[in-house]
Each structure stands twice: as C-alpha cells, then as structure tokens.
Amino acid sequence: MKFTTPAGTNPIDQLKVIGQPLDRIDGPLKTTGGARYAHEHHQEAPNAAYGYVVGAAIAKGRITSIDTSAASKAPGVLAIVTHENAGKLGKGKYNTAHLLAGPEVQHYHQAVAVVIAESFEQARAAASLVKPSYAKQQGAYDLDQAKAAAVEPEGQDNADSKTGNFERGFANAPVKLDATYTTPDQSHAMMEPYASVAVWEGDQLTVYTSNQMIDWGRQDLAKTLGIPAQNVRMVSPYIGGGFGGKLFLRAEAVLAALGARAAGRPVKVALQRSLIMNNTTHRPATIQRLRIGATREGRITAIAHESWSGDLPGGGPETAVNQTRLLYAGANRLTRMRLATLDLPEGNAMRAPGEAPGLMALEVAMDEMAEKLKMDPVTFRIINDTTVDPQKPDANSRNAASCSACVRAPTASPGKIATPCRPRSRMVAGWSAWAWRQPSATI
Amino acid sequence: MRAFTYERAQSPAEAAAAASRRPGSRFIAGGTNLLDLMKLEIETPTHLIDVNGLGLDKIEPSGDGGLRIGALVRNTDLAADMRVRRDYGVLSRALLAGASAQLRNKATTAGNLLQRTRCPYFYDTNQPCNKRLPGSGCSAIGGYTRGHAIVGQSTACIATHPSDMAVAMQLLDAGVETVTADGARRTIPIADFYRLPGNTPHIETTLRQGELITAVTLPRPLGGQHFYQKVRDRASYAFALVSVAAVIQPDGTGRVAVGGVAHRPWRVPGAEQALPQGGKAFSALLLAGARTTEENAFKVVLVQRTIDSLLAQATKGQA
Amino acid sequence: MQDSSDIDQTRRNVLITGALSASAAAVPMAAAQSPSNSASTAQATLAPVTGKIALTVNGSRFEKDVDTRTTLLDLLREHMHLNGTKKGCDQGQCGACTVIVDGRRINSCLSLAIMHEGTNVTTIEGLGQPGKLHPMQAAFIKHDGYQCGYCTPGQICSAVAALDEVKQGIPSHVSGDLTAQPMLSLDELRERMSGNICRCGAYSNIVDAINEVAGGRA
Numbered sequence: 001m002k003f004t005t006p007a008g009t010n011p012i013d014q015l016k017v018i019g020q021p022l023d024r025i026d027g028p029l030k031t032t033g034g035a036r037y038a039h040e041h042h043q044e045a046p047n048a049a050y051g052y053v054v055g056a057a058i059a060k061g062r063i064t065s066i067d068t069s070a071a072s073k074a075p076g077v078l079a080i081v082t083h084e085n086a087g088k089l090g091k092g093k094y095n096t097a098h099l100l101a102g103p104e105v106q107h108y109h110q111a112v113a114v115v116i117a118e119s120f121e122q123a124r125a126a127a128s129l130v131k132p133s134y135a136k137q138q139g140a141y142d143l144d145q146a147k148a149a150a151v152e153p154e155g156q157d158n159a160d161s162k163t164g165n166f167e168r169g170f171a172n173a174p175v176k177l178d179a180t181y182t183t184p185d186q187s188h189a190m191m192e193p194y195a196s197v198a199v200w201e202g203d204q205l206t207v208y209t210s211n212q213m214i215d216w217g218r219q220d221l222a223k224t225l226g227i228p229a230q231n232v233r234m235v236s237p238y239i240g241g242g243f244g245g246k247l248f249l250r251a252e253a254v255l256a257a258l259g260a261r262a263a264g265r266p267v268k269v270a271l272q273r274s275l276i277m278n279n280t281t282h283r284p285a286t287i288q289r290l291r292i293g294a295t296r297e298g299r300i301t302a303i304a305h306e307s308w309s310g311d312l313p314g315g316g317p318e319t320a321v322n323q324t325r326l327l328y329a330g331a332n333r334l335t336r337m338r339l340a341t342l343d344l345p346e347g348n349a350m351r352a353p354g355e356a357p358g359l360m361a362l363e364v365a366m367d368e369m370a371e372k373l374k375m376d377p378v379t380f381r382i383i384n385d386t387t388v389d390p391q392k393p394d395a396n397s398r399n400a401a402s403c404s405a406c407v408r409a410p411t412a413s414p415g416k417i418a419t420p421c422r423p424r425s426r427m428v429a430g431w432s433a434w435a436w437r438q439p440s441a442t443i
Numbered sequence: 444m445r446a447f448t449y450e451r452a453q454s455p456a457e458a459a460a461a462a463s464r465r466p467g468s469r470f471i472a473g474g475t476n477l478l479d480l481m482k483l484e485i486e487t488p489t490h491l492i493d494v495n496g497l498g499l500d501k502i503e504p505s506g507d508g509g510l511r512i513g514a515l516v517r518n519t520d521l522a523a524d525m526r527v528r529r530d531y532g533v534l535s536r537a538l539l540a541g542a543s544a545q546l547r548n549k550a551t552t553a554g555n556l557l558q559r560t561r562c563p564y565f566y567d568t569n570q571p572c573n574k575r576l577p578g579s580g581c582s583a584i585g586g587y588t589r590g591h592a593i594v595g596q597s598t599a600c601i602a603t604h605p606s607d608m609a610v611a612m613q614l615l616d617a618g619v620e621t622v623t624a625d626g627a628r629r630t631i632p633i634a635d636f637y638r639l640p641g642n643t644p645h646i647e648t649t650l651r652q653g654e655l656i657t658a659v660t661l662p663r664p665l666g667g668q669h670f671y672q673k674v675r676d677r678a679s680y681a682f683a684l685v686s687v688a689a690v691i692q693p694d695g696t697g698r699v700a701v702g703g704v705a706h707r708p709w710r711v712p713g714a715e716q717a718l719p720q721g722g723k724a725f726s727a728l729l730l731a732g733a734r735t736t737e738e739n740a741f742k743v744v745l746v747q748r749t750i751d752s753l754l755a756q757a758t759k760g761q762a
Numbered sequence: 763m764q765d766s767s768d769i770d771q772t773r774r775n776v777l778i779t780g781a782l783s784a785s786a787a788a789v790p791m792a793a794a795q796s797p798s799n800s801a802s803t804a805q806a807t808l809a810p811v812t813g814k815i816a817l818t819v820n821g822s823r824f825e826k827d828v829d830t831r832t833t834l835l836d837l838l839r840e841h842m843h844l845n846g847t848k849k850g851c852d853q854g855q856c857g858a859c860t861v862i863v864d865g866r867r868i869n870s871c872l873s874l875a876i877m878h879e880g881t882n883v884t885t886i887e888g889l890g891q892p893g894k895l896h897p898m899q900a901a902f903i904k905h906d907g908y909q910c911g912y913c914t915p916g917q918i919c920s921a922v923a924a925l926d927e928v929k930q931g932i933p934s935h936v937s938g939d940l941t942a943q944p945m946l947s948l949d950e951l952r953e954r955m956s957g958n959i960c961r962c963g964a965y966s967n968i969v970d971a972i973n974e975v976a977g978g979r980a
Contacts, residue, residue, distance in 0.1 A: 021906035021967060028892040030911030031899040031918060033846015033885065040845040057569035075446075075809050120840060121831040122810060125445055128484050191850045191858055191912040191961045240848070240912025241961050273851040274483070274566075444831045446810045449876055475872045478833070479853050491830075493877055519866075523932040528940045539935040543957020544924065545857060548866045549873065679935060679956035 026238075035238045038195040038270075041208040045197050045266035049078055051116045051259045052123035053251065054130045055109035055275045060139035060343045062103050063112060063132050071115055071129035076122030079262035080130065082113045086258050092220025094248040096315040096346045099224065100255065105134065106312055107345040109278035114255035116263045139343030143285050143310050150308050150338035153317045161325055161335045163391050166291075169302030169332030173293025177369045181290070183357040186283040187276070188350055192240020194280065195270035198256035206233045209253050212242040220249040225257060244349035250280055277345075284309040284318045284347030286357045290365035293332075298375050300330035300384045305362060310342030318347065320358030327362065329386035331393075444481045451493040455622045455657050458492050463624035463653035465490045470655060472515055473549040475542075476558040483568060485575055499657055502526070508663030511620075514553035514656045518608065519544070521552060531661055532669035533688050537611035540673040543680050553656035556609055556619070556636070559647065560602035560706075561682055562591065573599045574644045589738040590684065594730055595705040600644030604637065604707050605682050611671060613708035614688040614700040618660040624653050630660065637707035644706070667692040668760075670753045673702075674745055685742050687749045691757035695719040701729065701746055722751035817878045819844070820888030828875050835859045835870035837878075838885060846886035846915045850959075857958035860916040860923075861885050867923035869957075886915035889922065898922050901971035909962035917958045921972045924954040928976075946976045 011017045029035040042048075056063075068080045083089075083102020091098055101110040113130050117123035140146045152160065170176065196209040205227070211217040214234040222229040239246060252269040260267040271279060286309045293302035305324035309317050321335040350356070370377040386393075452458035462468045467489035471477055480486040499513040502524050510531070512521060521527060522538035538547065541555075564570045564582035571580035583591055583601050591601040618630040636648055650656070673686040683703040691697035697718050700710035714728035726747040733743055816825040819842065826841055835852070838844045838861070847870060850858030854872040861870045862884040890896035898918050901907070908914040928944050936953045937944045944950055951972050952965075960968065 021904065021970075023903060024906065026911065027903040027906075027908070028895070028899075030908050030914050031886075031902045032889075032891050032895070033844065033887045033915050034892065035911050036845060037848075037912065039849070040839070042843050042845075119810075119829060120836060121444060121829045124482075125810075125831075189961055191848070191856065191910065191959070193849070193851075239910060240850075241910040243961070270849070273853060273855075447830055448811050449813060449830045449874075471874075471877070474874065474877070475854055475869070478872045478874065481831075482852065491874075495877070519927075519932060523930075525941065528933065532940055535933070535940055536935075539933060539937075543857065543869075544927065544934075544954055545860055545867050545869045545920065545957045546854060546872075549868045679953055 037192055037238050037240050038197065038208055038210040038236065039268055041197050041235075041268075044206075044208060045199050045268065048197060048266040048268045049116050049118060049259075049263050050120040050123040051114045051252075051256055051267050051269035052120070052127040053111050053255060053269065053271060053275060053279070054113040054115070054127050054132070055279055056101055056105045056107070056112050056134070057132065058105055058134045058136050059108040059141065061105050061137040062135045063101065063105060064103075064135050065133045066102075066113060067131040067133070068113070068129075070131070071126045074115075074117070074122065074126035074129055076118035077115060077126045078118065078265070079116040079259060080113060080126075081116070081255060081258045081262055085262070088226060089254075090223045090226055092216075092223050092249045094216055094220055095224075096312050096348070099249065099251040100258075107278065107343060109275050109345070111251040111255060111279060114259050114269060116259040116267055140310075140340070141342060141344055143287060143308060143340060143342065146310055146340035146342055147287060147308050147338070150310075150340040153337055153339040155316070157322075158317060158319065158337055160337075161391065162333065164302075164332035166302050166304050166332045166334035169330075170291055170293040170304065173301050174296050175294050175369075175373055177290065177292045177365060177372055179290050179365055179368060181286075181288045181361045181364060183286045183288070183360070185285045185344065185347075186350060188241070188243040188245030188280075188282070189277075190241025190243055190245060193270050193273060193276060194246070194250050194252045195268070196253040196256040197266060197268040198253070198260040199266040200257075200260050203227065204231050204233070205257055206235065207253055207257060208235045210239045210242070210246055211236045211249075211253075212239065212244075212246045213248070216247070217249045217253065221253055221257065224249065224254050243351040244353065245280055245282075247349060248281070279345065281346045281348035281350075282344075283350035283353070283356070284311060284342075284344075286318050286320050286361075288320055288358065288361040290361055292330075292365060292369045294369065294373060296373070298370075298373050298380050298383050300328055302332040303328065303330040304334035304336075305358070306334075306336040306338070307358065307361075308338045308340060309347065310340035310344065311347040312343065312345075313341055315339075315347055318357060319354030320361065321354075323355055323359050324362050325391055326389065327386075328366070328381065328384035329390050330384070333390065445484065445487050445489070447488050448490045449493065450490070451496055453496070455494075455497050455499065455655055456624070456626050458494050458497065459622050459653050459655040460624040461490075461492050462655065466652070468492055468653070470494045472551040472554045473517070474554075475546050475550045476554065480559065483566065485565070485568065494655065497657075505660050510661045512552050512659045512661070514551060514658055516552050518542070518547040518550045518552070518555060521608075522547065530664035531611075531615060533614060533671050533690055534608065534611040534661075536669065536671035537607040537686075537688060540671055540683075540686070541607035552608075552659050555606055556612070556656070556659070557648065558606055561605045562602040563587070565602060574602065574640075577643070577645050587738065588736045590682070590703075591736075591739055592705045593733045593735045593739055593742050594709060595639045595707065596734065597640045597642065597644070599642055600640035600706065602640070602644065602706060603703055604705070606708075607671070607673060607683065607686060607702060609633075609637075610686055610688045610700045610702035610708040612659065613710050614690065614698055615661050615665070619656055620658040620660060621650065621654045621656050623651060623655075628657075633708075634710075640706050647706075665690050665692075665698075667697060668757050670756065672749050672753055674749055685745045685749060687746065687753060689750070689753050689757075691718075691754065695754075695757075697757075699725070699729065699750060704730070704733075704742055704746065718754075722747045722749075722754060726750055813876050815875050815879055817875075817881050817883060819883045820885060830874065830876050832875045833871050834861070834863075834873040834875050834878055834883070837875040838870065838883075844885050844887055847919075848912055848915060850912065850916075855959075856913070856916075857920060858913050858916040860920045860958065862919055862923050865923070865926065867920050884919070886919055889918065896922070898971070898975050901974045902968070905967045905971040905974065907964055907968040907971040909964050913958060913960045913962075913964075917955070917960065917968055920955060920958045921968075921975070924951070925972070925976055927954065946973075948973065951976065 115127045218234040222232045256269040289306045291304040305321040307320035317339045370380040469488035499515040505511040522535045570582040617633040667690045670689045675681040686702035717725045848858040850856035859871040
C-alpha cells in the first residue's frame with residue numbers, strides 16, 4: 001500500500017468496522033463443529049492411515065544410524081520413513097532447515113522419522129520404538145555469546161541505514177539515553193497443531209492441510225518431493241491459527257506425503273504439541289540497543305537502533321529496526337541489524353515480524369528518554385512527530401507513521417496534555433504501575 | 444502409550460489384590476496426570492485397575508469431629524463441600540487455586556496427592572532424569588531452575604511437588620488411609636507420606652506396592668483464619684512459583700505450609716512459634732538451609748513477603 | 763482368562779485381557795515378542811488390547827470395540843467423525859477438547875474411552891446446529907466470540923457447563939466469600955473459563971457472549 005495522499009474519513013476511522021462484532025458467514029459452522037480443519041477430512045481419505053513423527057533427540061550433529069527393527073514389527077505398522085528410504089529430497093524456497101533430518105541434524109526436534117500405522121495409538125507407540133543413534137556436535141544456542149561474531153545480513157532491506165552523522169549528533173546531545181533491551185524466543189503456539197492428510201492418486205498428490213499461503217506450500221512441497229508443481233494440490237479451507245507459523249511448508253505435510261507413498265494409502269499426520277515448539281519456526285530472540293540524543297527541550301537530534309538476532313545458516317534476521325527509520329524525527333539517524341548463527345530451530349515471521357519486538361523497544365526507550373528529560377511521554381512524542389520521511393526530510397514524502405493524532409486522541413480535551421508520570425506513581429488495582437507506557441501503533 | 448489390559452475393580456481390597464498380583468499395574472481414577480504421563484511413556488503400566496466404581500466418593504464425619512474424604516471424591520466436589528468451605532477453608536481455597544475446572548471435575552483426592560512433578564526435564568524423555576531412570580543423572584541441575592526446589596533437594600533431584608491441595612493437607616495434618624492386598628489397613632500421617640528425593644527420587648511416597656488409598660481424613664477444625672495464597676506468573680491456570688497455606692489464630696499464632704519450594708509440601712512445625720515475629724523471622728527458620736540458584740533465589744524473598752502479606756490480612760481480619 | 767464378549771457388561775468387574783480377547787483378533791497382530799529384546803521392548807510390542815464400550819453421545823447410543831488406549835477425544839473425532847471437539851494439545855492444557863459428560867465439563871483428551879461405559883456425553887454438535895442453535899452458540903455468533911474457531915467448540919461447551927456450576931453454587935478461586943452463592947461477575951466468568959485458551963485473543967468477545975447468556979439466567 002502506498003500512502004501518497006492523506007486518508008480521508010473512512011469506515012475504519014469512524015469505528016464502524018474495527019472493534020465491532022460482525023455476524024460472519026463462518027460463525028454458524030465454527031460454533032457448531034461444522035468447520036473442517038486439516039485433520040478432519042475423513043470423507044476425502046476414508047481409509048487413511050496415521051503417521052506419528054519422531055523428533056531429533058539432539059540439538060546438532062549427525063544421525064549415525066536409525067534402528068527401526070522393533071518399530072517395523074510393532075502392531076499395525078505399515079511403513080516407516082527416514083532419510084535412509086525417503087529418496088532424494090529437495091528443499092522448499094521458503095524453508096531454511098530441511099524438513100526431514102538426515103544424516104545431519106540441524107536443530108532439536110527436527111523430524112527424523114515418521115511411523116505409519118493403522119491407528120493413531122499404534123503409530124504413536126511404534127514411534128517410541130524407533131531408535132536413532134547420534135553423533136553430537138557442539139552448537140551455538142546463546143545469542144549473547146554469538147553476538148560478537150554476528151554479521152550484516154544479506155538483502156537490500158536489511159542493510160544499515162544512515163542519515164546525517166549519528167555519532168557526532170549523539171556525542172553533542174545534552175541529554176542522552178543508551179539502553180539495551182532483550183526479547184526472548186517466542187513460539188506462535190496456535191491452537192491447531194500442524195496437520196496434513198496426503199492422498200496420492202497415481203502421481204497426483206492432494207494434501208488437506210493447515211497453511212496460510214497454499215500456493216507457496218504447493219510449490220515447495222513439489223520442490224521437496226521432486227515432482228512437478230502441477231501434480232500437487234493443496235487444500236486449506238480452515239486454519240486453527242497460524243500467526244506466521246503456517247506461512248511455509250512444514251514437516252508434517254512432507255512426511256504425510258512420503259508416508260502415503262510408502263504405505264500405498266492416504267496418511268494423516270498431526271504434530272504432537274510437545275514437538276511443535278522446536279520442530280517448526282519461531283520468532284527469534286533479539287538484543288536491541290537504542291540510543292537517543294536530544295536537546296533539553298526534548299527535541300531529538302540523534303537516534304540509533306541496532307538489533308542482533310540469530311538463525312540457522314541461510315536464515316535471516318528479526319527485522320526489529322525498520323520502524324525506527326520512520327519514527328521519530330531526528331536529523332542524525334542510524335539503524336543496523338546483525339545476524340548471528342545459532343543452532344536453534346529456524347527463526348522466521350511471527351505476527352508483526354520485526355515490529356513486535358522492535359517497536360516495543362523503541363517505545364520503551366522513548367518513555368525512558370521522556371523520564372530523563374522530565375517530560376510527559378505524550379508531549380515528547382508530539383514534539384518529535386514527523387509528517388515527512390525523516391530519512392529524506394527535504395523531499396515531499398508523507399510519513400504514514402505520523403503519530404500525533406493517535407497519541408492525542410486518548411486525552412479528554414485536545415491540547416490538554418497529561419501531567420508527567422513517574423514510574424510507580426500510579427496504583428492500578430493494587431499493583432503499582434511501573435510506567436505509564438504510551439503505545440504508538442496497533443498491529 | 445503402550446498397550447495395557449484393563450479391569451474395573453469391585454472392592455478396595457480386590458483392587459489392591461489385583462495390583463499386587465500384577466507388578467506392572469497402576470490404579471486409575473481421574474487419570475488427569477497418569478494419562479498424560481502414559482502418552483509420553485514416562486508411565487508404562489501393562490494393566491490399569493479402574494477404581495472409580497469402589498464407592499469411595501463420599502465425604503463423611505470421621506467420628507472424632509473431623510472429616511473422612513473418600514479417595515475418589517472429585518476435586519470440584521471437595522472444594523465445594525459446605526463443611527470444607529466453612530471449617531477447612533484453606534483446603535477449599537487450595538483446590539480452587541489449582542488446575543482448571545475441567546481438570547478439577549475429573550481429578551480425585553488421592554490422585555491429586557499422587558500427581559508427579561511438572562519439571563520440564565522430567566517431561567522431556569530425551570533428557571537424563573533420575574526420577575524417570577534412576578542413575579541417569581539430573582538435567583535440571585545446571586539447567587533452567589527457576590521453578591525448582593530451594594529446600595530439601597539433593598544432588599540427584601531438584602524437582603518440586605506441584606499440588607496445591609497437598610500443601611493444605613499438610614497444613615491440616617491430614618491422614619492417608621490405605622488398604623493392602625491382604626486386607627490390612629493403616630493411616631499414614633501426611634507428614635510421613637511424602638519422601639524427599641535423596642538418592643532415590645523415583646520413590647516419591649511411602650506407599651507400598653499395590654497399596655490403595657481409600658480416604659483422607661482431616662482432624663477436627665482448627666478455627667482461625669484460613670489463607671491460601673498462590674503466587675504465579677499468571678492469574679489462573681498455572682502452577683505456583685511459591686504458594687503459602689496458613690491458618691492464623693486470633694492471638695497471632697498459627698501454622699504455615701509452603702508449596703513450590705520442595706519435593707513435598709514444606710512445613711516446619713518447630714518454626715511456627717516465630718510466626719508472631721513476622722514473615723522474615725519465621726521464614727528464616729522455615730527455609731533454613733535453603734540452597735538456591737541465581738534463577739530461583741527470588742523464592743526465598745517471595746515466601747517471606749507472601750507470609751507477611753497473609754499476616755497483614757489476618758491482622759485486618761480479612762479471610 | 764475370560765473372553766470379554768462373554769462378560770455381562772452390567773457387572774462392575776470387567777476384565778479385559780489382550781492375549782485371548784476375541785476382539786483383539788480383528789486387529790493385525792504383529793509378532794508379540796522378539797527373543798532378543800529387553801522385557802521393556804517386549805511389553806512395548808504386545809498386541810493392542812481392545813474392549814467394548816457403549817455410551818450415549820448427543821442422545822444416541824454408540825457401541826464399539828476400541829483399543830484401550832483410545833481417549834474419549836479420539837473416539838469422538840476419529841471413530842465417530844464428530845470433528846467439532848478439537849485436539850489442541852492432547853495433554854490437558856488447552857481446553858479445546860472440552861465436552862460435557864454427565865453434566866460436568868472435562869478434558870476429553872485426558873479420559874479413556876473405555877472408562878466411559880454408560881456415560882452421557884454432549885459435544886458441540888449436540889448443543890445445537892445451524893438453524894437450531896443453543897443460546898450460547900447464538901451468543902458467540904452475535905458477539906463474534908471467535909477468530910480461527912479452533913478453541914470455539916471447547917469454549918462453548920465449557921461456558922455452558924460453567925454457568926451450571928455457578929447455579930450449583932460451586933465457588934471459584936476469585937469468589938470473595940467462600941460460603942456464599944457465587945456471583946456472575948466478569949471476574950468470576952474469566953476465572954471459570956481460564957481452562958480454555960484462545961490464542962487468537964477473542965477473550966473479550968467470548969466473555970461478552972457468556973455474559974449475555976449468564977445475564978439472562980442470573
């Protein structure tokens with residue numbers, strides 16, 4: 001969306017849509033059990049067998065062997081798929097880690113096998129009989145320790161950005177804030193576990209699944225299996241939550257397809273909850289350094305936002321600094337991202353990628369700077385609002401991130417600014433409010 | 444989950460007999476912890492003995508002014524019983540602070556006592572754990588220990604007992620009534636029911652093989668003000684970081700038991716004479732010998748402050 | 763050893779054994795034991811044990827021979843194709859599997875089907891269907907109390923039962939006076955619904971929906 005003209009009055013601003021309950025077409029289905037999610041396509045695969053995934057027991061290393069002798073003799077078992085018999089597998093365009101491990105193990109709980117059996121209970125029981133042997137390797141799991149070796153990530157959008165001379169502007173600023181914040185690794189934790197039902201008809205594959213971007217998924221499944229994309233159909237009418245975790249092809253779809261091919265029957269696979277956190281993608285942890293320099297009257301003269309995050313080799317950063325290119329005003333600016341290599345499960349998008357941890361750190365820093373200036377945090381933001389792109393203040397570029405209207409709105413009368421607020425100065429229901437945080441965006 | 448045979452027992456003695464006949468047996472009541480552990484193959488019974496039909500689901504006067512609570516009374520019903528609410532409020536509050544309504548509706552008195560730790564290393568079967576596999580090591584030590592024990596732990600295990608109800612039972616000097624296969628009955632005082640981990644963290648209670656809990660008794664009511672304060676990361680549906688059960692008398696004396704700090708509910712009756720001196724003096728005695736990590740040292744202060752908070756509420760006359 | 767089909771199901775003592783159960787023969791029996799395995803693996807490769815279960819689901823009697831390991835949740839979803847009840851975690855932590863059994867809400871993932879002999883189970887499908895909605899379902903639609911919909915059946919079943927629990931006088935963690943009849947305050951509703959997680963964050967509309975139904979009954 002390009003903001004080239006001011007938004008006029010619209011249903012969103014008039015609060016006619018956002019925040020109002022809507023009588024939705026899927027309502028009667030979702031409230032009566034009629035909406036069908038991935039694992040529930042019984043009619044399309046009436047004789048489906050069940051697959052249960054085994055996740056790697058080590059965080060990094062190699063599978064030296066997989067003993068499936070006991071598992072293959074377990075009651076009801078139809079097939080077991082591992083890297084030893086899966087055939088040559090590609091990797092999807094949107095996948096960083098391989099979805100089936102072997103012989104390398106790239107992260108904890110990376111899928112190492114799927115057991116296909118007549119019933120769920122039999123598949124699950126047989127899965128615990130699969131005995132991989134591993135050669136462990138040392139790995140890097142701590143962002144703080146890996147920080148020093150972090151490098152500038154690839155890609156135009158990830159490059160450092162500079163306006164004016166931040167170092168000089170900051171050195172000369174009468175009031176300075178230099179604060180470092182951390183955010184943890186976070187998991188999407190959607191209510192519906194990843195699940196797929198794979199049905200082969202000749203060389204045509206249909207997968208009933210739970211996926212936010214089914215054409216990407218279809219293409220990547222074809223690429224992983226080494227079959228033409230036109231032979232793959234992906235169906236995902238209802239998703240029980242994704243939040244970015246179901247943007248890309250995931251292991252259960254691949255394993256269901258491989259399992260169905262091996263067993264000669266449709267196969268349904270749902271990831272067990274205990275596996276999901278480390279088998280799938282997650283929002284990586286960040287370490288963020290915010291530096292703000294301002295005059296004593298509260299005008300920002302220098303602002304810098306640096307962020308460190310980690311990912312598997314070939315991965316990307318949590319893009320936590322991008323909003324600070326546009327917020328707040330300040331002639332001397334610097335943003336910088338550095339990517340470390342970590343052997344944790346793959347980092348990727350999670351609801352408001354980059355901005356969820358990044359905007360939070362920026363706003364916390366703004367509140368702390370306001371406190372240093374002994375200014376009201378709302379006033380501080382209004383003073384430093386910018387209706388033009390602060391990276392190109394002379395160009396005629398409107399800044400969609402201008403926030404004055406939003407931050408003013410909550411106060412009762414326009415122009416009347418709330419009194420400055422010190423931490424712990426308000427009691428809310430028995431809890432002392434540490435700070436009266438000023439939000440500047442809803443995502 | 445491994446295959447198992449199943450029977451519905453007809454009498455307590457018969458249930459105990461069935462269990463002693465088949466060493467791989469487990470009693471199943473509500474199943475809200477057992478089934479979870481069976482799915483992970485942390486528990487692997489070959490035979491389940493369903494004890495739900497044994498008629499052990501009544502709450503009755505115990506004859507000495509107290510109550511006898513059947514082993515199969517559901518947590519919801521125990522918390523809602525008017526006698527418990529009125530005379531043993533700490534027990535009702537403790538139960539209501541635990542789990543969710545769905546779980547309380549199914550979980551039973553005996554099952555709640557016997558639930559096992561939620562230590563994440565116990566649950567991750569890829570990690571060494573002396574509780575799951577004696578002698579294999581303790582992954583929690585040197586790992587993330589925020590939720591782990593600060594007293595009573597050993598070099599073999601630093602897990603905590605997760606039950607809220609058990610803390611109240613400990614406070615109230617409950618008795619655990621049992622029957623064994625030969626029909627013998629005994630009452631195990633709650634103070635003797637739970638074991639500290641020592642070198643054998645896989646042995647959690649003093650029950651014998653096949654011994655079936657039939658009831659839990661409570662002595663006559665203590666009077667006083669009853670408190671159960673549970674401190675946790677969320678307002679509901681989360682285990683305690685620290686919990687404090689207390690009964691405070693009008694003269695400021697009382698008794699206190701603490702959850703979330705040890706392999707069992709933690710009560711030091713000898714320390715209770717210091718209660719009128721305040722939370723700091725009392726908890727110094729209660730948690731004497733505590734060994735903490737950087738991550739869980741906060742529990743010492745949290746226990747002290749929670750006790751202070753309860754003492755302040757007691758003074759104000761709030762219950 | 764008795765064959766389960768010979769046992770009078772009304773007797774409380776029901777012994778179901780694997781090795782000689784006639785019903786077990788219907789299940790493919792792989793080699794039960796491998797001589798070189800440890801006892802533990804031997805146990806692990808024992809043939810599944812099945813047993814007959816007869817219960818009432820949404821007013822209709824249902825009978826089947828099932829693996830003793832089958833949960834009530836999987837009985838509903840995989841055997842009866844009643845997909846409304848959802849598997850969110852399969853470990854009793856999310857509430858998406860909540861159903862009403864003999865008037866009480868439980869997590870069906872932590873309940874064995876075999877232990878439900880003779881019980882009455884109500885699932886979301888049994889509460890109401892499009893065109894004949896339960897008031898709670900209608901309220902959830904009116905107040906938009908859902909987004910992805912995966913927690914929704916569990917929320918609705920749980921809410922219906924929660925209001926019954928209040929009516930029965932069962933207190934909660936936030937009940938001020940433990941011995942009094944609990945109130946239908948928003949704090950009470952939230953606490954009583956704390957066993958149902960909604961990752962989409964529809965909580966405020968869910969509470970509105972339940973509050974509307976509760977208001978009509980308080």
